[in-house]
Amino acid sequence: xxxxxxxxxxxxxxxxxxxxxxxxxxxDNGPVRGTxxxxxxxxxxxxxxQADMDRxxxxxxxxxxYFPLFIPESYLTREAEHVEGFSPELAVVTxxxxxxxxxxxxxxxxSETVIGEYLAKWTQSYRDLPLLLxxxxxxxRWELRPRIFLRTSEFLWQEGHTAHATEQDARAYAKRIHxxxxxxxxxxxxxxxVVLGRKTARERFAGATxxxxxxxMMRDGKALQMGTSHxxxxxxAKAFDITYLxxxxxxxxxxxxxxxxxxxxxxGLIMGHGDDQxxxxxxxxxxxxxxxxxVKDGEGVQxxxxxxxxxxxxxxxxxxxxxxxxxxxxxRAVDAELKGIPVRVEVGPRDLADGAVxxxxxxxxxxxxxxxxxxxxxxxxxxEEDHEALYAAALAHRDANTSSVESLExxxxxxxxxxxxxxxxxxxxxxxxxxxxxxxxxxxxxxxxGSVPGSESDDGVLAVVGRAY
Amino acid sequence: xxxxxxxxxxxxxxxxxxxxxxxxxxxDNGPVRGTxxxxxxxxxxxxxxQADMDRxxxxxxxxxxYFPLFIPESYLTREAEHVEGFSPELAVVTxxxxxxxxxxxxxxxxSETVIGEYLAKWTQSYRDLPLLLxxxxxxxRWELRPRIFLRTSEFLWQEGHTAHATEQDARAYAKRIHxxxxxxxxxxxxxxxVVLGRKTARERFAGATxxxxxxxMMRDGKALQMGTSHxxxxxxAKAFDITYLxxxxxxxxxxxxxxxxxxxxxxGLIMGHGDDQxxxxxxxxxxxxxxxxxVKDGEGVQxxxxxxxxxxxxxxxxxxxxxxxxxxxxxRAVDAELKGIPVRVEVGPRDLADGAVxxxxxxxxxxxxxxxxxxxxxxxxxxEEDHEALYAAALAHRDANTSSVESLExxxxxxxxxxxxxxxxxxxxxxxxxxxxxxxxxxxxxxxxGSVPGSESDDGVLAVVGRAY
Ligand SMILES: [Zn+2]
Ligand SMILES: [Zn+2]
Numbered sequence: 030x031x032x033x034x035x036x037x038x039x040x041x042x043x044x045x046x047x048x049x050x051x052x053x054x055x056x057d058n059g060p061v062r063g064t065x066x067x068x069x070x071x072x073x074x075x076x077x078x079q080a081d082m083d084r085x086x087x088x089x090x091x092x093x094x095y096f097p098l099f100i101p102e103s104y105l106t107r108e109a110e111h112v113e114g115f116s117p118e119l120a121v122v123t124x125x126x127x128x129x130x131x132x133x134x135x136x137x138x139x140s141e142t143v144i145g146e147y148l149a150k151w152t153q154s155y156r157d158l159p160l161l162l163x164x165x166x167x168x169x170r171w172e173l174r175p176r177i178f179l180r181t182s183e184f185l186w187q188e189g190h191t192a193h194a195t196e197q198d199a200r201a202y203a204k205r206i207h208x209x210x211x212x213x214x215x216x217x218x219x220x221x222x223v224v225l226g227r228k229t230a231r232e233r234f235a236g237a238t239x240x241x242x243x244x245x246m247m248r249d250g251k252a253l254q255m256g257t258s259h260x261x262x263x264x265x266a267k268a269f270d271i272t273y274l275x276x277x278x279x280x281x282x283x284x285x286x287x288x289x290x291x292x293x294x295x296x297g298l299i300m301g302h303g304d305d306q307x308x309x310x311x312x313x314x315x316x317x318x319x320x321x322x323x324v325k326d327g328e329g330v331q332x333x334x335x336x337x338x339x340x341x342x343x344x345x346x347x348x349x350x351x352x353x354x355x356x357x358x359x360x361r362a363v364d365a366e367l368k369g370i371p372v373r374v375e376v377g378p379r380d381l382a383d384g385a386v387x388x389x390x391x392x393x394x395x396x397x398x399x400x401x402x403x404x405x406x407x408x409x410x411x412x413e414e415d416h417e418a419l420y421a422a423a424l425a426h427r428d429a430n431t432s433s434v435e436s437l438e439x440x441x442x443x444x445x446x447x448x449x450x451x452x453x454x455x456x457x458x459x460x461x462x463x464x465x466x467x468x469x470x471x472x473x474x475x476x477x478x479g480s481v482p483g484s485e486s487d488d489g490v491l492a493v494v495g496r497a498y
Numbered sequence: 499x500x501x502x503x504x505x506x507x508x509x510x511x512x513x514x515x516x517x518x519x520x521x522x523x524x525x526d527n528g529p530v531r532g533t534x535x536x537x538x539x540x541x542x543x544x545x546x547x548q549a550d551m552d553r554x555x556x557x558x559x560x561x562x563x564y565f566p567l568f569i570p571e572s573y574l575t576r577e578a579e580h581v582e583g584f585s586p587e588l589a590v591v592t593x594x595x596x597x598x599x600x601x602x603x604x605x606x607x608x609s610e611t612v613i614g615e616y617l618a619k620w621t622q623s624y625r626d627l628p629l630l631l632x633x634x635x636x637x638x639r640w641e642l643r644p645r646i647f648l649r650t651s652e653f654l655w656q657e658g659h660t661a662h663a664t665e666q667d668a669r670a671y672a673k674r675i676h677x678x679x680x681x682x683x684x685x686x687x688x689x690x691x692v693v694l695g696r697k698t699a700r701e702r703f704a705g706a707t708x709x710x711x712x713x714x715m716m717r718d719g720k721a722l723q724m725g726t727s728h729x730x731x732x733x734x735a736k737a738f739d740i741t742y743l744x745x746x747x748x749x750x751x752x753x754x755x756x757x758x759x760x761x762x763x764x765x766g767l768i769m770g771h772g773d774d775q776x777x778x779x780x781x782x783x784x785x786x787x788x789x790x791x792x793v794k795d796g797e798g799v800q801x802x803x804x805x806x807x808x809x810x811x812x813x814x815x816x817x818x819x820x821x822x823x824x825x826x827x828x829x830r831a832v833d834a835e836l837k838g839i840p841v842r843v844e845v846g847p848r849d850l851a852d853g854a855v856x857x858x859x860x861x862x863x864x865x866x867x868x869x870x871x872x873x874x875x876x877x878x879x880x881x882e883e884d885h886e887a888l889y890a891a892a893l894a895h896r897d898a899n900t901s902s903v904e905s906l907e908x909x910x911x912x913x914x915x916x917x918x919x920x921x922x923x924x925x926x927x928x929x930x931x932x933x934x935x936x937x938x939x940x941x942x943x944x945x946x947x948g949s950v951p952g953s954e955s956d957d958g959v960l961a962v963v964g965r966a967y
Pocket of ligand 2: 577578579580581704705706733
């Protein structure tokens with residue numbers, strides 16, 4: 030096992046995070062405070078997230094479009110809670126084309142307002158509904174305490190925006206995105222278990238009537254909100270006059286939703302799966318699933334490595350060759366561990382003389398000799414297992430660090446190292462406010478069976494409380 | 499043939515363009531002057547452009563990354579020509595997070611400066627070179643006379659940025675992108691012939707030592723620059739200290755390139771192939787290659803349409819079903835023509851009784867009865883032919899509207915309706931300046947055989963002159 034080059038998680042988790050981001054070459058700070066540069070390896074992971082999420086969004090019937098970065102300041106003010114929620118985070122363009130602007134322009138913090146304007150134009154009749162749109166875009170929310178991927182002044186995301194004829198239809202669609210798109214993506218691609226729930230009034234999106242959230246536990250016991258899906262009621266429909274002519278010839282008000290996931294998920298991936306050797310990338314997500322490494326030159330070594338590479342590629346494994354024998358093998362192995370590449374196929378003269386190679390597994394750990402003829406099958410099986418193993422480990426970690434409590438004091442105590450679940454009827458908005466004084470928040474309200482409560486006041490509703498990023 | 503709903507091209511070409519953009523539901527004006535909303539159909543075309551271009555860029559060895567939207571104003575000023583070129587077009591953020599900023603922030607008009615800063619960090623040794631990066635991003639250049647897709651204050655693009663050890667290597671890479679990526683993409687995906695050449699000093703990118711361009715003729719005889727690839731010499735390397743340690747242990751200055759294509763290509767697509775019935779989308783690019791239309795209900799019609807749809811999909815044709823029999827068929831057919839869908843498979847009770855359907859071809863024109871069993875093969879053949887036919891038509895149009903001339907007067911005359919080629923030794927920078935007074939520009943310098951001159955002063959260099967978007 031190569032020696033670690035990172036601050037151990039147990040010593041200083043935030044420092045460990047910074048180290049991984051830098052040493053796995055995921056991202057760097059941008060020159061303007063709070064912005065980030067996503068480096069090629071980090072971006073390759075994001076691209077694979079995007080591709081898979083995009084497919085799922087399209088399967089849910091939404092179509093991609095693109096709306097402008099620049100929003101007239103007046104648009105933001107049309108929905109009262111929305112402008113109040115976002116005002117402190119806005120970046121404002123006052124000059125353009127060498128002149129001072131007559132109306133200030135806001136750099137989009139999210140696009141409900143500008144998209145609302147177009148939903149209003151495009152929803153003429155009930156035949157146009159539901160109108161299901163999504164966009165992949167950058168947004169800007171000025172951050173005072175930025176942290177790469179988790180809170181950056183600019184981030185990349187997808188934001189869905191839909192208009193519906195009825196409240197039920199809007200609600201069902203927000204739920205469909207929450208469960209069939211987001212939760213499924215996180216489980217099946219990120220190998221991350223997430224708690225599904227609804228936000229309390231205090232934690233809701235500015236302008237939503239209901240916010241559905243997905244919360245994951247990081248390795249330090251804190252929570253990360255991995256995505257949200259909002260019912261916006263008729264708040265934006267009224268503000269932007271999003272109406273339609275019904276089958277019965279009446280002008281009706283639409284119901285809208287919005288939902289988003291962002292580069293923040295990269296932060297969740299790092300902190301949810303990483304260990305003291307670096308990142309661990311779930312195999313279905315990994316840009317490189319198997320790295321074929323030439324340990325050192327020798328009779329037939331390069332040829333054997335190339336043959337294994339092409340055999341793996343032929344079986345659909347995302348494989349790469351590392352034949353840089355002029356760089357010490359130990360250094361290259363440490364780098365592959367840091368980057369969390371699931372499997373290394375190490376090809377060296379000694380093993381090869383025995384007709385074997387060494388398989389090193391990043392997620393299960395350990396090394397073993399594998400006969401040349403069995404490498405491809407063994408790698409494929411390992412990749413299958415690794416996905417399940419990562420998911421199981423994350424779930425076990427969450428369970429081990431979640432306490433079921435009955436009092437505010439116990440909830441506060443549990444939140445020092447993990448999460449607590451507490452009956453919402455016991456905690457209530459006052460308890461929530463009290464916990465918030467020590468930065469413990471209600472991550473979401475959920476049911477004991479993991480389903481999402483229809484309302485705060487349903488019988489048995491549990492609050493999941495903890496510290497959060 | 500359905501009746502046209504557009505202003506004819508011959509009557510008012512700019513109006514025709516506006517009509518197509520609106521009626522084919524490609525895009526709309528944004529609320530901030532000069533910005534645009536790319537609607538789902540327009541975006542679906544852009545997504546297919548992106549996917550194919552991205553594949554080609556990766557094959558050329560570049561890796562995707564993401565750099566910030568916001569650039570400190572001071573970065574722009576480091577390269578003298580660059581800041582001079584872009585200053586009039588900048589959008590400037592002066593306030594963020596509720597405060598006035600100490601240093602103004604520029605919304606990126608292009609990313610040479612910010613990427614230069616990171617190329618400097620990442621190119622330590624000759625082993626790091628060439629460093630080949632690309633990003634897909636939005637950029638902002640304030641436009642006084644905006645026009646959707648062609649000149650918008652915000653547009654989407656890819657911008658490549660590379661650092662090399664030698665001038666030869668940088669030059670070869672800029673040329674590789676120009677020819678093997680961009681020209682090949684335009685020929686093979688967009689079915690558009692482009693003239694490859696180099697820009698004159700007057701038309702060069704601000705900060706480049708050489709700009710390679712691709713120019714296409716629109717249906718009104720004007721030129722559109724479809725993409726550019728720049729050699730930046732050591733201008734940005736010096737400004738941002740992009741150096742490396744050579745094999746011989748010496749600190750050396752890098753040579754850099756940058757290159758881009760944008761949503762402008764959508765404008766080129768519309769104006770390069772469109773006709774009085776609307777858009778004509780080349781089959782390889784088309785989001786929908788074949789639209790299976792139920793003409794009207796009748797015995798077995800819906801079932802036959804669905805079977806044809808699944809047969810087409812099974813053969814890899816991007817097919818969709820239009821079974822909206824409650825909307826008049828004529829209206830749906832006009833819409834499909836407007837959107838430029840290459841093939842319509844019209845399934846109606848009368849044809850079906852004869853075991854046939856009607857195939858309507860948008861690009862070749864005309865309708866024919868095709869036996870049910872032959873539909874899939876006929877569609878596949880039609881799509882192949884249509885690509886070639888579109889390319890041939892565009893090339894014939896360009897040839898018919900390009901005059902070989904020997905004098906400034908004849909060049910000006912030819913540029914009233916098309917292009918002129920004139921020996922650069924005859925025209926020269928003075929002739930260029932004179933033509934520019936009547937908005938006729940040198941689109942590029944090229945060789946009689948279509949190759950790109952190594953320098954302005956090579957024997958036989960021709961200037962391609964015309965009006966341009
Ligand atoms: Zn609001
Ligand atoms: Zn410059």
